[in-house]
Amino acid sequence: MLLLELTFNAGRFHATPWGRHVNEGVVEWPPAPYRIARALIDVWKRRRPDWPGERVTPLLAAWAGTPRYHLPPSVASHMRSYLDTGTVSDPTDKQKILDGFVVLERNAKVIIGLEARLEPDQIADLGQLLAELSYLGRAESWITARVLAGERDGDLSWNCVPAESKSGSELVGRELTRVACLRRPDDYGSLEAHPQQRSKKRATSGRSSALSWTEALCLGTSELLRDGWSAPPALLSVPYLRDPLAPRRAGLTQQHKEIRVARYAISGNVLPRVTRGVILAEDARRYLMGIHRKRQGGDPTRVSKRFSGKDSDGGPAQGHPHAFYLPLDEDRDGHIDHLEVRCVEPFDATELDALDHFRRIHHGDRQIDLVLVDLSTQRRLQRDTRWISATPFVTVRHHRRGRGSFLDWLDQEIRRECAIHGLPSPAVIEWIPHAPTRGTPRWMEFVRNRKGERPLPGHGCVLSFDEEVSGPFVLGAGCHFGLGLFMKADG
Secondary structure, three states: OEEEEEEEOOOEEOOOOOOOOHHHOOOOOOOOHHHHHHHHHHHHHHHOOOOOHHHHHHHHHOOEEOOEEEOOOOEEEEEEEEOOOOOOOOOOOOOEEEEEEEEOOOOEEEEEEEOOOOOHHHHHHHHHHHHOOOEOOOOOOEEEEEEOOOOOHHHOOOOEEEHHHOOHHHHOOOEEEEEEEEOOHHHHHOOOOOOEOOOOOHHHHOOOOEOOHHHHHOOOHHHHHHOOOOOOOOEEEEEEEEOOOEOOOHHHHHHHHOOOEEEEEEEOOOOOEHHHHHHHHHHHHHHHHHHHHHHOOOOHHHOOHHHHOEOOOOOEOOOOOOOEEEEEOOOOOOEOOEEEEEOOOOOOHHHHHHHHOOOEEEEOOEEEEEEEEEEEOOOOOEEEEEEEEOOOEOOOOOOOOOOOOHHHHHHHHHHHHHHHOOOOOOOEEEEEOEOOOOOOOEHHHOOOOOOOOOOOOOEEEEEEEEEEEEEOEEOOOOHHHOOOEEEEOOO
């Protein structure tokens, strides 16, 4: 096994995994072989242009397959910034930019074990290319890279390996991530289709030739899209198991401020529809309870009552002292972009620890990543006199004969719920047929029940108050899972 060492001089690694948008805040860890091989190609073209391709190809092929990693302790973090100007349609809407990165100790070292074996002169060539590699990923990720001579792989603990190589108890406590590996040249040669060589003569001759493995590795995204490739043919996405990335710790230093709200940005290739908010909220509750139980030694009796919504006897908690799981569509494009977990009472240290480790949800058949963007003492409050339903309001009680007309009864239920949640009685209630989001889904299109329960009718309205009230707020049945959510009517 050939061992290589990457030293992160600044203690940071800025890189976005293949297939993810840079603004999702998702970080690549470990450094992908596909990224490293392309970085070596850049060094070759700029610093060693006199080297022929047949001299470099074996050095690149050494990265093919599924390398093993020894990773140092690392923390997932991010920075937020805003564009100076907004969009054409709304100049005041300054887009938020997320820059996710991995934080390590300064000069922390990553050891990579390659499956290939190279001749001594080839190892010397690889060492020369690695020595010219000053950064990896974004330019802030300063590195020093070298080949380790005389080291034995048996002396190392490989804590990031292909998932298929582990089973049973070896999976406990590990985190699954996909790594952009390199397809072996022989496997690339057996593909049915290959990127085609483009030349000025092609227009007249009508002939083209398939690109070699090394040439395919050099292709840019625009060139691949031009020929209809959804992913580079030389890239092989492989599931790996690694020790979990520790989440950022900055928020936990604020425990004395009695944190009541944890706010997450949701990222994924496809964001969940706003109509499925209840399902997402239930998934969030289940995952958060599981994280808390694991952090408490696996004892189910120690799971937070605030997270579970249960009383000491295991029954539903009375009132609203437990956590609210609120999926939010803040840009009103019809997709959930944030998740807020909030509570009337402050979270304790163990609950904050679980919130800090809450980083993903498996929602249906896909994974949704969560980026913790805020831990605060109170909700992000807005004040206004007009509030509109963002999700359907579901009544706690049922309409019966003798309670007046149905609409009058609905008005009474809204006023009753406002009183329970400490809000004044609305001056005017206007009932509306659909949600004020893109696609204007009707209330019946929303999931209005938790798993195993019967769907209940949902309604929406605009509430006008004589005085400004604080929000967003939730009312009615299922309000702890995002039903009955009211946002500012003017957006």
